């Protein structure tokens with residue numbers, strides 16, 4: 137990736153609508169399996185508090201990626217990159233920035249969760265140093281088709 141062209145920063149309130157649009161687009165493929173409320177400008181804004189925050193990737197002034205750092209659950213969620221900008225290292229860059237915040241907060245491990253039917257993600261996170269450690273049910277969403285979450289972790293170096 138051309139790191140000069142893409143910068144990562146903490147999201148501000150004016151990013152909320154763009155984050156909602158991007159995450160709804162990037163997670164649309166999950167709706168066949170689980171039913172979850174779509175994100176809105178206000179749901180994104182209200183998720184930014186003492187318990188967590190979004191980081192965003194900005195390229196030429198455009199929001200092209202995001203990730204949520206959940207300080208309360210010590211977990212990284214909602215990694216998403218604009219489909220037209222994938223395979224350019226933006227996801228890796230966002231994860232590194234999220235992990236940096238986790239490291240600073242004293243997390244013992246980095247943790248993410250992958251829905252089992254999104255099989256390509258095992259390759260993505262494997263390449264980022266994560267390994268599958270646990271299986272969990274989808275407790276936060278209504279399940280339409282049988283599926284589960286694979287928890288993947290990475291030691292904090």
Ligand SMILES: CC(C)(COP(=O)(O)OP(=O)(O)OC[C@H]1O[C@@H](n2cnc3c(N)ncnc32)[C@H](O)[C@@H]1OP(=O)(O)O)[C@@H](O)C(=O)NCCC(=O)NCCS
Nearest residue numbers: 162215216217222223224225226227228249256259260263
């Ligand atoms: C997952 C996602 C964020 C990756 O974003 P990205 O910017 O394309 O990722 P990167 O270019 O940084 O790639 C990271 C690594 O994963 C690999 N990779 C990326 N997409 C891949 C794919 N579809 N299949 C296999 N490997 C892939 C890359 O080759 C790279 O490895 P390398 O650096 O060793 O070459 C993006 O595909 C996405 O938004 N998916 C939909 C949302 C989603 O499901 N997010 C996961 C939430 S748990």
